Amino acid sequence: MANGETIGAIFEDLLRQFPLLKGQLLDDDGSIHKFINVYRNDDDVRYLDKLDTTVGADDVISILPAVAGG
């Protein structure tokens, strides 16, 4: 369980608990990694405010790997 008022704050909380996730969650420039998709409820946060997307008490955050190939 991770807490925070924005996606970025939740990521920081997650990384405090699971430091090895860093390379999975964030790109080198500190933005959301391109191989994951992050949702606030049904909305992709890339189309909201990315890491600054606000999170309320009833919101559910989902982090899923991008699944692709050839």
Add this chain to the structure above:
Amino acid sequence: MLRLTDATYTDMVAHSLDDLPNEACGLVAAVPGTEKIERVYRCRNAAASSRLYEVEPIDHLKADRDAEDRGLEIVGVYHSHTHTDAYPSPTDVKQAPDPSWHYVLVSLKEPEPVVRSYRIVDGTITEEPVELDRR
């Protein structure tokens, strides 16, 4: 080992044929800790390509939620190869996100579809048996 029923096997093959000329893709779910696929989730190919696939992210989210509601978990992905063998391509290996997942290939190269399953761990491809459970 990957176990399929007639229904899950047929659904993956039918989806692969339905989405021609593009590659089809979807997710498969099992009871956690088991190898029998209980449910197939057809997903849209966001790449809409005959050479690449990208599971539409919102379809992945919906599949994940539905599986969780049913006490299942997503344990792998299937996709079709329209003109090549049922073997992971270099792109598949490069993008394989999860060493615990089953990577199922449906090849439509020959008149009869071929279904095979693989594990991809640290870039190494290992084929696993696919058992068709007719019960």
